[in-house]
Amino acid sequence: MADFPNLSRRGFINRSAAVGGLLVVPGLLSACSKADAGAADGEGALDKLRKQGFVRVAYANEAPYGYMEGEELKGEAPTLHREIFKALGVDELKPTLSEWDGLIPGLQAGKYDVVSAGMAITPERCANALFSEPEFISPTALMVRKGNPEELTDLASAKAAGVTIGVMSGAVEGSYAEGAGIPESKIKTVQKPQDGADAVKGGRIDAFLLTGISLRWLAKTNPETEVTEAFVPELDGKQQFSPGGAVFRQGNEDLRDSFNRELKKIVSDRSRYVGLLQEYGFGATEIPPATLKTADLCKG
Template identity: 35%
Template sequence: MAPRQERTRHSTSPPRGLARRSLLAGAVALGAAGAVGVTSGCSRVATADAGDGGRLLEQLRAKGSVRIGLAGEQPFSYIGKDGKMTGAAPAIAKRIFRELGVEDVQPFPTEFGSLITGLNSLQFDTVAAGMYINPARCEQVIFADPEYQMLDAFLVRKGNPKNLRTYQDIADSGASMATGVGYAQIEYAKAAGIKKVTTLPDQLAGLLAVEQGRVDVFIGTAVTVRNVVKETRSAKVEATEEVTPIMDGKPVIDVGGFAFRTPETALRDAFNRELHKLKRTGELLEIMRPFGFTKDQMTTITAKEKCKP
């Protein structure tokens, strides 16, 4: 996992097209949903101590519900304006867990940097947040095969006055950059020689920071960046074309998937079987399409490949 960063606090006002009431409603819903997850009475007991692949799936079927950790990042997983869980990952979770005999999918919202800690401390049963798969995270959790692949994009002022189209452009120009707490883009920025990276809670805070001139560019996944511009209808900010990060001189194509506690291989394997059925039939794309994903984001890369150092 990318190193945890401290949040930068700013006084902000909501952009045109996204009312303050909506933001406050979402915040209240997020807190309420989190409280439900904490007090649901579910037993926090590890189920795979014997190294047998675990009995968590059996337990989930018996109680008829599964708790999923999500992180409030559109379009991956978040609480909508109506207070309900939504996003590509929860939609996939509902479909797959229904096939596994678990009808009720309960959200457990938290910040992105706390997802793995929350999973391993038994606060929820799986991470459903489109989490990028990389070797550092593979040392802490096990991943299902990814449901998507993704490049980055930049949020910049309208017209892109500093002509920022690559990470190297940011480093060479001395432009000020921000990204999300715990995002992989922090490491990509460091690899490009960008000296100072500001971290913000989410892509909406990033858009506000660019609009108000506090940073020159906010970096996120291409789908996330395009989505926040579309949702806010900002007249001051635009999304760039897709950007390929470079690490150790090689281009990086990130992939994201569901994470499970390391001993729970039986649940992970059952999830994988259903995921691959959705891939073969094309249903996976149809589930994800309403959230801005296209055929270009579909992938055959495996978690095993991305876990290699």
Template identity: 25%
Template sequence: MKFPLKHWMQSAFGAIALMSFATTAPADELTDRINAGEPIRLGFATAIPWAYPSENGEPLGFVNALTLVVLEEMGITNYETSVNEWSGLIPGLQANRYDVITGGMYILKSRCENINFSDPIGLFGDAMLVPAGNPKGINNYQDVINTGATLVTGAGFNTVEAARKEGVPDGQMMLVAGEVEILAAMKAGRADAAVQTFFGAKEHVDKSDGKFEVTDPADMPEWTQNWVGIGMRHSDTEFLAAFNEAMAKVIGGEKWMEAVAPYGYTEFQLPGDDASTEYACANR
């Protein structure tokens, strides 16, 4: 298994250890496929600047960028992309249509029941996208409730679960396919506010010619601060361990920060030394 144990191969001892490991622990399906020379398949939705395809289908966005840094550390450079609707990402992974989810998913208890996550790649918050001047004074979910506003967000987004937890009635919520449809609903005046990641809202502000603004994530409930991980099937445990091992060597380093700099990810988004997927799965 060349990629999870490449540093072991620097010595004869490492080679012996690898042979012993191979005879006592069967590899998961993804590890076997990659070792056979097949490409790893990256699954994501179009969510700028998190993850999106170029015109040629190349994986762009900071989650894809840092994933490629980790894969390179593992010795993996052969990959394919699969662009999907957000709500179909987890079902698509489970159906083996791709191997990892690089769309920028928050690590949530409800998601951990269906897939595994890598160690956190960053800590992020949500915000409201509102008309310029914020005429209804909407900064959080309670403001949505109090004003009777219509709130738009993406089907399958963590914000659906968060809004309901904060008491927003379903009758005040509009669910659409993803980021593109959120902006379209706001431009058409079909919604009074949108809730999405701060990065996603900021991207929409940049595209709105001054029509919209983004609220301060600090005005949202503290518990909506979330860690993001790379999604994997429950069965691919060996690959997950190898991915985490490689990521620990590069996270926050020069290659990592250079790869994500064009997308607005900074050192302030680093997850912190005490961040853990286990904690997020149990508490988010």
């Protein structure tokens, strides 16, 4: 398992549009049409899954979103998807491991039915696949030394206190810090999440800026630190929710829509959502707002 690979789904400032399976590989569309032949015969994708008794899901072995622990598929997406598909009459998830940039091409080729990896919803990805409504948002937080000696709560408090903030090299949090008015001299870059935790513990930075999901997971193995309450940063006056969802093959709108109906029941029930996903660092702050819609996110 990668050190902390959720960064691939959040996106980096200068990433190519090809990352995350955004290029359509020649031949994949014809494979997709064969995989969906049942729909042309009057049998929808969900009907096929109910008949076979399982759904093929792809994961990228990235904690806490979707990963194998021993023989068990765990994480936010598989846990949520297992609950939803059981409600839809499909009792089993059959996992397939994929490299991150092969997830959407593999879906197009019919290797699996759903991407169960907490993938970020972006306009480029929407052009090549169907996304569910958001399963979660990724509000930002700060990792600080135990006791939070600077009493930091968000980027505004960090700016007021004049502290030094650590961010991942090339990741979006650097732009959040700059947008909040923190001087460049007070922003330090690190290469890996653990580097950020080590810098906090060693006093080289006062706080490490990353998603609350990521930092809570990281704090499990760094007990000398603590994580602030998550907050939604703004960039150019726009809130940065960083939502993720399940991904379906184009043409499987019936399956996507059925999934969305069950998903809505869960995200509308705070205690149920948190009960399912708190093991993986997801809490009430990760529940997507009802006004946040995939159709709007796909437009950019």
